[in-house]
Amino acid sequence: MPELPEVETIRATLKQAVVGKTIARVDVYYDKIIHGISSKDFQIKLVRQTIRNLDRYGKYLFFILDDYTLISHLRMEGKFFLKSDADPIDKHEHIVFVFTDHTSMRYHDTRKFGTMELVPAGDERKSKSIISLGLEPFNDSFTIAYLQAKIKKSCRPIKSVLLDQTIVCGLGNIYVNEILWRCQINPEMKAFHLTNADWGCLIDASRLVLKQAIAAGGTTVRTYYSSLGVAGRFQNELKVHGKEGKPCAVCQTLIAKIKVGGRGTFYCPTCQKKRNDE
DNA sequence: AAGGGTGTTGAAAG
DNA sequence: GCTTTCAACACCCT
Numbered sequence: 470m471p472e473l474p475e476v477e478t479i480r481a482t483l484k485q486a487v488v489g490k491t492i493a494r495v496d497v498y499y500d501k502i503i504h505g506i507s508s509k510d511f512q513i514k515l516v517r518q519t520i521r522n523l524d525r526y527g528k529y530l531f532f533i534l535d536d537y538t539l540i541s542h543l544r545m546e547g548k549f550f551l552k553s554d555a556d557p558i559d560k561h562e563h564i565v566f567v568f569t570d571h572t573s574m575r576y577h578d579t580r581k582f583g584t585m586e587l588v589p590a591g592d593e594r595k596s597k598s599i600i601s602l603g604l605e606p607f608n609d610s611f612t613i614a615y616l617q618a619k620i621k622k623s624c625r626p627i628k629s630v631l632l633d634q635t636i637v638c639g640l641g642n643i644y645v646n647e648i649l650w651r652c653q654i655n656p657e658m659k660a661f662h663l664t665n666a667d668w669g670c671l672i673d674a675s676r677l678v679l680k681q682a683i684a685a686g687g688t689t690v691r692t693y694y695s696s697l698g699v700a701g702r703f704q705n706e707l708k709v710h711g712k713e714g715k716p717c718a719v720c721q722t723l724i725a726k727i728k729v730g731g732r733g734t735f736y737c738p739t740c741q742k743k744r745n746d747e
Numbered sequence: 748a749a750g751g752g753t754g755t756t757g758a759a760a761g
Numbered sequence: 762g763c764t765t766t767c768a769a770c771a772c773c774c775t
Contacts (some may be wrong), residue, residue: 471754471755472754472755474754475754487752501769504755505756528754528755540753542756543754544754544755544756544769545754545755545770546754546770546771546772561771569774579768579770579771579772580753580754580755580769580770580771580772581770581771582755582769582770583755584756598756598757623763623764624764625763625764625765626762629765634753634755641754641755642753642754642755643754644754644755649762653750688754689754689755690753690754691753691754691773710754716759730764730765730766731765731766731767732753733753
């Protein structure tokens with residue numbers, strides 16, 4: 470489900486609710502979520518650990534514990550809910566963290582794509598999944614030069630490049646569709662055909678769109694709700710994502726939907742024309 | 748009513 | 762290497 474703004478919203482809301490709580494027990498109902506160690510080790514190591522903080526990098530959540538960091542990725546539909554430990558277990562609740570105060574934090578994931586891993590405290594940036602990630606758009610080092618060095622002469626469509634987490638981390642399908650529309654760049658344009666002005670626009674638009682989406686509590690288009698069950702509001706600001714057949718906000722041309730790199734892609738055929746004879 | 752689609756990502760294949 | 766395709770899974774829409 471979530472991209473950077475949704476994960477950030479979850480981080481901020483969940484933090485209020487769970488920091489200071491101590492894990493009494495972990496119940497695992499579907500162990501393929503847990504990567505790197507056995508679910509038994511996972512359960513043993515987490516007992517008596519207190520949640521000290523919640524952090525985030527890209528779309529990854531970090532639960533900072535006493536001796537470990539729990540790295541969680543929600544993939545398409547992962548969610549955390551807080552319930553009493555006495556509440557019945559939902560069909561899609563796969564990992565239940567029972568706290569000493571008899572509340573529980575439940576990892577709910579309809580499609581079971583999400584992942585969790587446990588690393589020693591302070592080692593989260595050394596984890597295999599984190600180490601390969603590119604910069605977040607907010608990083609001062611996220612520049613035209615950085616992007617051009619990363620893509621070199623790549624013929625890949627710009628949309629696929631922006632979705633590649635090893636190049637820039639945190640963007641997903643919704644926000645990439647929106648960012649390309651704002652910069653009037655066709656999603657299928659080969660990355661090496663982009664001008665410096667294009668790259669500069671993409672950097673600025675990435676920062677702006679993510680910032681606005683965070684301020685709006687994320688985007689709820691299908692199933693995303695923040696952990697307290699609150700819907701985001703950025704769906705009201707979307708210009709192209711999910712708008713197939715609706716008029717473009719700038720030129721009234723009907724928004725088109727195509728597939729790029731296997732992902733549904735929305736764009737305005739007038740505002741986002743191909744260039745360089747593509 | 749089967750098949751295609753879904754805020755993702757990595758492994759495999761070419 | 763680099764790039765594309767597909768699988769992991771459940772559910773919702775035609």
